[in-house]
Amino acid sequence: MDILIVTTILVVTLVLLVSERIPVDLTAVGIMVALMLTGVLPPLEAVQGFANPAVITVAAMFLISRAMIRTGAVGFIGQKVIFYSRGNPKLALMLVMVIVAVASAFINNTPVVVLFIPVVLSLSCEYQISPSRLLIPVSYASILAGTSTLIGTSTNIIVSDLSATYGFGELSMFELSTLGVPIAIIGIVFIYFFSPRTLPSLTSPICEIGSEKGRKYLAELLIHRGSPLLGRDPQTAFGEKYPSIQVTEVIRYNHIYYPGRDRVMISNDDMLLVKGSASDLVAALEDDIVELTPAENGLKFGSDDPESLVVELIITPQSSLRGTRLRETHLRRDPRLRIIAIEHSGQHFTGGKIHDVRLRTGDILLIQCPEKSLERLRGSTDYIVVEDVQQDIVIRRKARTTAIIFAGIVAGATTGVADIMTCALAGAFLMILLRCIRIREAYGALQGDVLLLIAGTIALGAAMETTGASRLYAEMFLGLFKDAGPSMVLAGFLLLTSVSTQILSNNATAVLLLPVAISTALSIGVDPRPFIIAVCFGASACFATPIGYQTNLLVYGPGGYRFSDYLKLGIPLNLIVLIMGGLFIPRIWPF
Secondary structure, X not given: OHHHHHHHHHHHHHHHHHHOOOOHHHHHHHHXXXXXXXXXXXXXXXXXXXXXXXXXXHHHHHHHHHHHHHOOOOHHHHHHHHHHHOOOHHHHHHHHHHHHHHHHOOOOHHHHHHHHHHHHHHHHHHHOOOHHHOHHHHHHHHHHHHOOOOOOOHHHHHHHHHHHHOOOOXXXXXXXXXXXXXXXXXXXXXXXXXXXXXXXXXXXXXXXOOXXXXXXXXXXXXXXXXOOOOOOOOOOOOOOOOOOOEEEEEEEOOEEEOEOOEOOOOOOOOEEEEEEEHHHHHHHHHOXXXXXXXXXXXXXXXXXXXXXXXXXXXXXXXXXXXXXXXXXXXXXXXXXXXXXXXXXXXXXEEHHHHHHOEOOOOOEEEEEEOHHHHHHHHOXXXXXXXXXXXXXXXXXXXHHHHHHHHHXXXXXXXXXXXXXXXXXXXXXXXXXHOOOOOHHHHHHOOOHHHHHHHHHHXXXXXXXXXXXXXXXXXXXXHHHXXXXXXXXXXXXXXXXXXXXXXXXXXXXXXXXXXXXXXXXXXXOOOOOHHHHHHHHHHHHOOOOOOOOOHHHHHHHOOOOOOHHHHHHHHHHHHHHHHHHHHHHHHHHOOO
């Protein structure tokens, strides 16, 4: 009976995590409540996930990663990319991927990608390189390198602590590097050669907006009936008469089309997201070939108008706005800000519709604000102001202190002076004490929804183990590999983990499948260590969809990607991880 209850809770959990009908942190709390109410776990065991070393370690690493970014320990290097690439798209791509990979191997990869999105956008604007050619590679490089060390991704930390809980020992700091580094190198080389052939080349709407000389403006223009632009190609519609106006998106019934990639002609009631000079925009409006949308009525264009700056804000993974309806946010209540439109999950909303949208990671808000409000927006961790090279003011005087503390964390965990939780917690304490990061920022860096999800899924994993459900699932899985050897079973489990992580989060996949992996290994009489390692690599091998990994979702909007763009590069990268994992995990970690 308990197995049936746990299976039901597991199925409901999977549906809610995939559909996101309710926030993931609420789903996590629901898991613990359900396990307590059904009597599957006593209350103390159901909430024991909050005291799990994995939760504490991941929380500390979130804070440490934020401090590393905040003090410029990573950002300064990012700025050098712009200088050394000198407009060479291939060199820029390789430099960005290598720097992101090295950084992601030692600090949580999500804040690294958050930092590099504005760097990439600035690089794209300065040298006319399409950001859509760079942003997915940035995300993929961070994922590949994050698997190379224990602290590169929260997934590895979770698996290590759960492995110790089950009695099979923790992972050492560089245990995964033996295989993780070669996989990362091969993956980055693959991306370097094939991303220019497979990824779209889309223009960035924010380029040149903030330059004082020849400033350009973002605007949404409505195509009215009788407009001479009807039936014309948006790439050439404004022609020689309005040469500075460039159409970056065509919005039709909330759906977004990108000129140059999508074959689309201008039609009645289309909205065009354009950038152009004040004179050309005003001229097009005065000639009555377009009109401002209702949301933009009253907007003025002109370099002497301090109230007419229009910029984009990207919602970050640690944003306090995630899961909140737009009408309930401080942005909506701020009289100095005017929200024009929002791009949400590939759809474009304006007018009354935007206020009911629940914000999520990667959403893009198009806002009008006074220039004097930009500094305040830049100081927030809730969003990236995409016309900036850096999202925050950097406290460089603390960079050396932060680097020394971080080096101590790595050295302590590597030499075995203390376990990773102790080292991470001590490092976080010192960084706050020595003011490398303010206490308010430290709380904002914790990503409570991720920590709650880990605690909730740990409780569910414990219930699966206690009731024997994981053993039952392992037997069902082994039924697919009857008479197969351990290597084939391992390869199959690696595939199962990789497929699961495309639709669930990597952390949830690791927690839910680790007990099954251990039960599978014990059922066939082999050492569970190779299967534990397979969970690390499989759970992080999320390249084929934008929803399974935070960094993929984060670049989805700014890059103007479609779901299919992830498949083109993602499936081959998944195969690289699966093939190399299947071949080399049994050799490096023998059965």
